[in-house]
Amino acid sequence: RLTVSYCRSSGPGGQHVNKVNSKAEVRFHLASADWIPEAVRQKMASMHRNKINRAGELIVNSEESRYQMRNLAICLEKIRAMVTEATEKPKVVSKETTQKLIERVEKMNRERLRQKKIHSDIKQSRKADFD
């Protein structure tokens, strides 16, 4: 269900880069990919809008390594990472935890002001006021 194609990579390298196919490209039709759940598919379509062409295929390519096989492995890893990223749910912070966090912040501020008051009292007690 994944279409793999190889072509020549870009960049310097002389004759070797010109003749050897090392760029691996993997493309698959996103809407008809039944191995990804529907919700995840929508998420991916919105996240990687720039990588989808007019025909609706998601394209992933890699030319980082000198070897075709490694580039293919990197492409597959990228696809896996995309799917995992799209599957993760937004973090739901429970009510108790939010309350706890607010309480913590307030406590910190109170403590800070108390310490400030103590310090100020010390400094004031050193003042000699001729009354």
Next chain:
Amino acid sequence: KERRRGRGRYGGRKCGRGHKGERQRGNRPRLGFEGGQTPFYLAIPKYGFNEGHSLRRQYQPLSLQRLQYLIDLGRVDPTQPIDLTQLTNARGVTVQPLKRDYGVQLVEEGADIFSAKVNIEVQRASELAIATIEKNGGVVTTSFYDPRSLEILCKPVVFFLRGQPIPKRMLPPEDLVRYYTDARNRGYLADPSKVAEARLELAKKYGYVLPDITKDELFKMLSARKDPRQIFFGLAPGWIVNMADKKILKPTDERLLKYYSS
């Protein structure tokens, strides 16, 4: 007008030595001297880059491209398990056991071109190399040879002419035990079931269909592996090979048999 030339064997006249001074008089200072300035090799501080280099293990690289080349030329037989002895006989690699060489390692140079089904045994192999060989239906194993057995492996005939019994291969030292018991490196001490799992994992990672070697005709040959204490395929430790009379002598004493089979 002709160019006037000094005669003589070394060019004549100034003899290529320049004009006066230390150069002509053969009194130049030693190599590295910079006229009194602290020379480069003393100004740079010492750091342990090469410390213990004589104790470091070295592995001769064997690229997949070289292996394919040897197989194509017919120097190495892919229908038999490929061992260090086979590679040395085919002059594919040159291993120097005395120079801290501990064997051969597989390098991924010709990964895209490689297409040969072989049963290879090396000392180290990288992941891509293992993946390429298994994709083409082969089997990779990594095993350890201590320096004495390595020397015997590389030059078997010289050893047989000595007339000593084949010693048993020693087990790897502590730091290498972990490497050779790991299924991902296809170590010879690893669990076969874990090796099968690792094969599937690699197939998934690199995106190829793992060919089933059990249904292969050469399955028996491909799955032939050496015993951890064995150096040669057909011979067991303790035997003496007589080259002159073309005979093999095996020990019969109970204690010797017990020692060699432990």
